[in-house]
Amino acid sequence: MNKLYLEDFSPGQTFASQSATIDADAIKAYARQFDPQPFHLDETAAADTFFKGLAASGWHTVSTTMRLLVDGGLPIAGGIIGAGVDEIRWPRPTRPGDTLRLVTEVLELRPSKSRPDQGLMKVRTTTFNQKDEAVQVMVSNLVVPRRPG
Amino acid sequence: MNKLYLEDFSPGQTFASQSATIDADAIKAYARQFDPQPFHLDETAAADTFFKGLAASGWHTVSTTMRLLVDGGLPIAGGIIGAGVDEIRWPRPTRPGDTLRLVTEVLELRPSKSRPDQGLMKVRTTTFNQKDEAVQVMVSNLVVPRRPG
Numbered sequence: 001m002n003k004l005y006l007e008d009f010s011p012g013q014t015f016a017s018q019s020a021t022i023d024a025d026a027i028k029a030y031a032r033q034f035d036p037q038p039f040h041l042d043e044t045a046a047a048d049t050f051f052k053g054l055a056a057s058g059w060h061t062v063s064t065t066m067r068l069l070v071d072g073g074l075p076i077a078g079g080i081i082g083a084g085v086d087e088i089r090w091p092r093p094t095r096p097g098d099t100l101r102l103v104t105e106v107l108e109l110r111p112s113k114s115r116p117d118q119g120l121m122k123v124r125t126t127t128f129n130q131k132d133e134a135v136q137v138m139v140s141n142l143v144v145p146r147r148p149g
Numbered sequence: 150m151n152k153l154y155l156e157d158f159s160p161g162q163t164f165a166s167q168s169a170t171i172d173a174d175a176i177k178a179y180a181r182q183f184d185p186q187p188f189h190l191d192e193t194a195a196a197d198t199f200f201k202g203l204a205a206s207g208w209h210t211v212s213t214t215m216r217l218l219v220d221g222g223l224p225i226a227g228g229i230i231g232a233g234v235d236e237i238r239w240p241r242p243t244r245p246g247d248t249l250r251l252v253t254e255v256l257e258l259r260p261s262k263s264r265p266d267q268g269l270m271k272v273r274t275t276t277f278n279q280k281d282e283a284v285q286v287m288v289s290n291l292v293v294p295r296r297p298g
Binding site: 033034036037038039049057058059062063066067070078079080081082083085087088089090143 | 198199208211219229231233
């Protein structure tokens with residue numbers, strides 16, 4: 001896949017990713033390390049909680065989204081480097097067995113005044129499950145190199 | 150530690166967490182799974198990149214922040230349940246060997262109109278390294294139960 005520079009992007013462009021399936025073991029493994037709460041660790045304990053069943057940590061959904069961006073979901077020359085995030089919403093949780101995919105839309109482009117070799121790109125990345133329901137909407141600002149020479 | 154309900158919080162309150170040290174192996178292990186880019190995977194490859202040396206994925210810093218919140222950094226009855234995030238900034242990366250700790254400040258409280266048993270709390274969680282430099286500032290909205298009865 002060709003890697004893209006700031007000059008190659010324009011507002012309204014969209015990029016699709018590959019997909020990734022998250023099973024119950026992966027949900028629990030992430031949770032044991034980073035978010036050890038009952039609704040992310042154990043089906044029985046999760047039943048009586050806010051989530052009414054086992055659900056992935058929102059940060060596991062974010063982490064999986066990052067992996068899909070890196071694996072070709074957004075082919076920026078120089079990689080996926082976040083300057084910051086404007087918003088993350090989780091309209092519904094990722095559930096065991098969900099298959100996630102991304103659609104990323106370019107919102108804004110801004111060349112850097114202080115760094116002539118790069119700029120910032122604001123994008124909205126929506127993470128969908130296999131029912132085409134959004135499980136996450138994230139608006140982030142990425143560092144994008146300008147085309148050399 | 151006593152677990153707190155919506156009625157127990159007020160704007161301006163702050164909560165401190167325990168600390169956690171992130172070594173190079175942990176940086177690479179997270180990156181292999183979720184953010185496999187050279188600046189998160191290999192010291193030599195990282196030297197010539199934007200980060201000028203091995204750096205943790207921003208999402209690894211977020212994930213570690215979540216672990217510190219869950220491990221007593223913010224003692225909410227019912228756990229740490231994010232309704233969404235308003236902002237994340239990473240003023241500098243987490244580096245190998247950094248010891249991270251949190252300070253969380255309560256910004257706003259809002260009882261739910263539709264759910265009399267809960268409300269939303271907006272908090273700013275700043276993640277500091279061992280030099281008391283901020284590596285992350287996150288503003289998030291959490292679901293907090295109201296005191297029963």
